[in-house]
Amino acid sequence: MKSYNQWSRLLLGFFALALVSCTETEIDEEKPTITVNYSGGFPQTCENLSRGQSYTIKAKVADNLGLASYSVEMHHNFDHHTHDDQEGVCELAPITTAINPLNFTESDQLPEGLTSYEMLVDLVIPDGVDTGDYHLALFVTDVTGWQARTSVDVKIVE
Amino acid sequence: MKTIFKPIFFSLLTTILFISCTDDEIQPPVISNVEVGAVHDEEAEDVHADEGIAHPGESMHVGADILAFARIESITVNIHSVEITPAAGEVAWEFEEVYTDAKYQVLNAELHEDIMVPENAALGEYHVYIIVVDEAGNSTRAEAHFDLVVEEGV
Numbered sequence: 001m002k003s004y005n006q007w008s009r010l011l012l013g014f015f016a017l018a019l020v021s022c023t024e025t026e027i028d029e030e031k032p033t034i035t036v037n038y039s040g041g042f043p044q045t046c047e048n049l050s051r052g053q054s055y056t057i058k059a060k061v062a063d064n065l066g067l068a069s070y071s072v073e074m075h076h077n078f079d080h081h082t083h084d085d086q087e088g089v090c091e092l093a094p095i096t097t098a099i100n101p102l103n104f105t106e107s108d109q110l111p112e113g114l115t116s117y118e119m120l121v122d123l124v125i126p127d128g129v130d131t132g133d134y135h136l137a138l139f140v141t142d143v144t145g146w147q148a149r150t151s152v153d154v155k156i157v158e
Numbered sequence: 159m160k161t162i163f164k165p166i167f168f169s170l171l172t173t174i175l176f177i178s179c180t181d182d183e184i185q186p187p188v189i190s191n192v193e194v195g196a197v198h199d200e201e202a203e204d205v206h207a208d209e210g211i212a213h214p215g216e217s218m219h220v221g222a223d224i225l226a227f228a229r230i231e232s233i234t235v236n237i238h239s240v241e242i243t244p245a246a247g248e249v250a251w252e253f254e255e256v257y258t259d260a261k262y263q264v265l266n267a268e269l270h271e272d273i274m275v276p277e278n279a280a281l282g283e284y285h286v287y288i289i290v291v292d293e294a295g296n297s298t299r300a301e302a303h304f305d306l307v308v309e310e311g312v
Contacts, residue, residue, distance in 0.1 A: 007164070014171055031266070071261040075272070079196075081219060083270070098217075107260035139261045145229045147264035 028144040032063035036138070036152060043136060046090030048157045051131070054124040059150070062116040063142040069109045071139040072121050074154075076101035078132055083151040090153045092133050102129040102156065110140075131156045186296035187226035194220055194286050194302040210302075212284075213309045215277040220286060222269040228294035230267055233257045236287040237273070240303070244280035251279035251306075281306050 036042060042058045049055060061067055078096045082089075106121055119140075136152045195209045196218050212218040220235050237253040244250050253273060262269070269288065283305055291297045 011171075069260060071259070073261065079217065079219075079272075083268070085268075105259075137261075139264075141260075141264050145263075145265040147261070147266050149268060 028065050028142070028146070030064040030142075031146040032061060032067060032140050032142040032148045034059055034061045034138055034140045034148045034150050036060075036150065043152055043154050045153050047152070047154045049123075049125050049134075049154055050157055051125050051129065052127045054122060057119075057121040057123055057136070057138070059119050059138050059140075060116070061110070061119055061140040061148075063140075063146075064115065066112070066143040067110045067114050067117055067140065068143045068145075069107065069141045070119050070121075071107040071141075072105070072123075073137045073139070074102060074104040074123070074134055075137070076103075076130065076132065077135050077153070078130070080133075083135065083137065083149075085149045085151055090155075092153075093155075096130075096132060098130055100128055100130050102126065102134065125156055129156060131158060184292070184294040184296060185227045187224055187230065187290040187292050187298045189222050189224050189288055189290060189298055189300035191221070191223045192286075192288065192300050192302045193222065194218070194304045210304045212275055212304050212306050214275050214279045214281070214306060216309075217272045217274050218304070220269065220271050220273060220288070222288050222300060224267045224269060224290050226265050226267070226290065226292045228292040228296070229265060230263055231258070231291045231293050233262050233267070233269055234287070234289040234291075235269075235271060235273070236289065237284055238287075239280065240283045240285055242280045242282040242284075248278050248280040249276065251276055251284070275306065279306055281308065 036044065036059045038060060040058060041060065042056065057072060076098050078098050080092055080095055102125065104123065110117060110119065132155065134154050134156055136154050138150050139147055141147045193209060196212045196216060224230060234254065234256045239250040242250045283303060286302045286304065288300045289297060
């Protein structure tokens with residue numbers, strides 16, 4: 001009887017050890033979220049952006065643990081490609097060849113320790129760039145490394 | 159009898175512990191939904207009508223979904239020809255670029271790059287390698303191929 005008691009104590013100790021050594025690596029499975037789909041969000045799908053004007057991109061980002069960084073990218077859609085995370089599709093101009101398309105990229109860290117935030121990014125549309133259909137892609141990354149993306153169809157006009 | 163059981167039980171337990179905890183070892187990245195080709199479609203019904211085909215002097219698209227278990231460090235896109243003998247004035251086109259953009263240094267990335275095919279690229283079959291390296295030093299390579307052809311009706 002006595003030896004069984006010792007044995008079960010040892011077992012208990014072992015399981016405790018297993019629990020401690022294994023739960024340290026708990027994994028964050030939740031991805032952040034990003035959207036421009038609220039009143040005040042900018043740009044909305046099919047927004048017209050004029051050459052020579054400056055705009056402020058506004059998007060709401062959130063995460064369960066903590067936000068880390070963002071990235072904003074604008075590239076032409078003269079070839080009518082799609083992304084898997086598009087907010088909506090608007091009527092596209094005919095396919096054209098790019099001559100001087102706008103290529104805009106900006107990345108930065110978000111303030112530490114936040115689980116929700118409205119990110120603001122300044123965007124200037126230079127004078128000489130090609131008008132037409134563009135995608136504005138917005139990325140947010142959480143502290144774990146999960147990324148959320150959204151892509152908005154916009155147009156650059158005269 | 160009991161004295162025999164104890165060591166066996168003990169070693170069994172240790173084995174279970176090992177198995178349950180080695181799951182933590184980081185797996186290499188997984189690459190899926192590889193798309194390569196000139197994505198042109200007037201009707202916008204079948205977006206991938208030109209999948210696997212590209213044209214000289216035009217841009218082509220290389221895309222993939224990547225899931226990594228440690229943050230992605232870099233994504234390399236390599237394009238090279240297969241058994242192509244270029245004619246005069248043509249080249250067997252080769253392309254390689256290592257992407258380390260912030261948008262790719264995550265656990266779940268969507269690779270999307272538009273690559274310009276040179277005007278003088280020789281027609282024929284080309285291979286595309288997508289190589290993903292994570293911060294743990296793991297790497298995964300996906301392969302795809304496309305044919306470089308002259309666009310019909312041009």
